[in-house]
Amino acid sequence: MKALIIDNASGTPVMVPGTHDKPEPKPDELLVKVEATALNRADLLQKSGNYPVPEGASPILGLEMAGIVEEAGSEAHHFKAGNHVIGLLPGGGYAEYCVIRDDHAMAKPPSLSFEEAAAIPEVFLTAFQGLFWLGELFEDETVLIHAGASGVGSAAIQLAAQTSGTTIFTTAGTEAKLELCESLGADLAINYKEKDFADIIEDGNASSSVDVILDFVGAPYWHQNIRLLAMDGRLVHLGLLGGVQTDNLDLGKILKKRLTIRGSTLRNRTDEYKALLTKEFSDHFLENFEDGTLRPVIDSMYEWEEAEEAHQRMKHNENAGKIVLTGM
Amino acid sequence: MKALIIDNASGTPVMVPGTHDKPEPKPDELLVKVEATALNRADLLQKSGNYPVPEGASPILGLEMAGIVEEAGSEAHHFKAGNHVIGLLPGGGYAEYCVIRDDHAMAKPPSLSFEEAAAIPEVFLTAFQGLFWLGELFEDETVLIHAGASGVGSAAIQLAAQTSGTTIFTTAGTEAKLELCESLGADLAINYKEKDFADIIEDGNASSSVDVILDFVGAPYWHQNIRLLAMDGRLVHLGLLGGVQTDNLDLGKILKKRLTIRGSTLRNRTDEYKALLTKEFSDHFLENFEDGTLRPVIDSMYEWEEAEEAHQRMKHNENAGKIVLTGM
Helix, strand or coil, X not given: CEEEEEECCCCXXXXXXXXXXXXXXXXXXXXXXXXXXXXXXXXXXHHCXXXXXXXXXXXXXXXXXXXXXXXXXXXXXXCXXXXXXXXXXXXXXXXXXXXXXXXXXXXXXXXXXXXXXXCCHHHHHXXXXXXXXXXXCCCCCEEEXXXXXXXXXHHHHHHHHCCCCCEEEEEECCHHHHHHHHXXXXXXXXXXXXXXXXXXXXXXXXXXXXXXXXXXXXXXXXXXXXXXXXXXEEEEECCCCCECEECCEEHHHHHHCCXXXXXXXXXXXXXXXXXXXXXXXXXXXXXXXXXXXXXXXXXXXXXXXXXXXXXHHHHCCCCCCEEEEECC | CEEEEEECCCCCCEEEEEECCCCCCXXXXXXXXXXXXXXXXXXXXXXXXXXXXXXXXXXXXXXXXXXXXXXXXXXXXXXXXXXXXXXXXXXXXXXXXXXXXXXXXXXXXXXXXXXXXXXXXXXXXXXXXXXXXXXXXXXXXXXXXXXXXXXXXXXXXXXXXXXXXXXXXXXXXCHHHHHHHHHHCCCEEEECCCCCHHHHHHHCCCCCCEEEEEECCCHHHHHHHHHHEEEEEEEEECCCCCCCEECCEEHHHHHHCCCEEEECCCCCCCHHHHHHHHHHHHHHXXXXXXXXXXXXXXXXXXXXXXXXXXXXXXXXXXXXXXXEEXXX
């Protein structure tokens, strides 16, 4: 079958079109004809050898896809041949065919194209996990979502906006991104390059007023995050793009405000965890893609042969929203 | 009625016998004849003016008691006059009578004396909250309980030992305390004054092997705690007796090990929270005091007129277990 492979001939790894054996579905898996896949930052790390491939996962890149079930294993009961599905993959999405556990697949929202739907799984499941499972966001709470124009950020803003009574603050670095965040449901989008986001939030509110913070930046925001958190506040780290090391940690604030600090990733979770996450997200939110109250934010689409160009766009942080590959 | 009052005449506050108006129970409260109360570290802080009295709480010290219901309010349905009860108080235990919300009271275990039973509420409810609600301890996990010979520590060891398959590490500072911890169910009690507890735990185990840590020490243990925590580990801070400020916080470890760090206190929780905590603890563990699988660890008992002496004992960290006042 067609597949994107990593070419290291020049010393710098690049994605090139090639071929690979077609995968065989296990009894609890579906074989899916991939119609579209989407890029994740982990793809760049894996390409350069800096992200170990989980045991048993495909060496082919690609952590999510939208496609058509070609064959269902004997123990796969949720979907059958011909169904249009989307889902998280442990790898293998950058190819003509992939396999996916039956309980990791979701029905593709019918009103979306395969290209649009391929942009849903990673960002929406990660945002759902972060906001609701780890952040335990309740109705009528205040949430701060950093990097609101990123894939996960844009999904998180929309999911928070679907939760009754939430007040949503977000940060982004350009006017276009700020506008995107507000169009997705943010009550206030703050340009972190121009202003101190913590000052802005405190100016219009009681201090220590944020119940849940989703952060991908890490160390540079640590002190402002802790300062903003309300009593019983929760800080969820899903990434540390700005740095990992911070000083002057004041445990007194954690104790007095009864804070919860959590770090997490999605990829290295168990299959059972991902199946439950997929089910809960589907049950609560999949239909929202039909009425348009949720939508994947697409930055750009590339033919699969142009995958390296797509990688360069992500590498240089030029994208706002997801980058999709199609035409495999 | 008789009550202990704070005498500031000498410039140094001391507890002295005195009198105070008898409290009036609200419809959802019980009026209780106090048979025994127990000391908490917060009492010392409150005596010296360093612990604000929660709104509406009695200015009299005393956060727990065992006694006999004298009168039940019209909306108090769990207990009636003549019942022997124990429970958490927002204050008021250092007196002949106190009031307690009906849903904050528990039946006194019949086989225990009032003096023994008065030592149960604060430490066992705090340990229960820390281990199960905040630490989410599951069966077959490994737990590290710091200050194992303290009131909360000794209760936590016993509660963890009642949880199937747990491995229990603990720290303490004298041979007598180490023996106490092991008699309560600790698998290994480590003298933190003689050895690095993290080295000892790692020596006999896989590194990063502790699922839940209950800590009262704070900053001095921070790096060792983070190092010991396993994947999905939980660090619960219930006190910071050793210091609040730490450096070189590595958020990367929090993310990679998917850690949860929590701080909490019990006293400033809502009445509803305390009622639910009381109910869950009672349902799960109160009967264990009957068969001796749980027992309050009593350091010493004092007549109420000797309260100041009892305070001095706690202030100088001379106690192992609870200090009880009786004879009001």
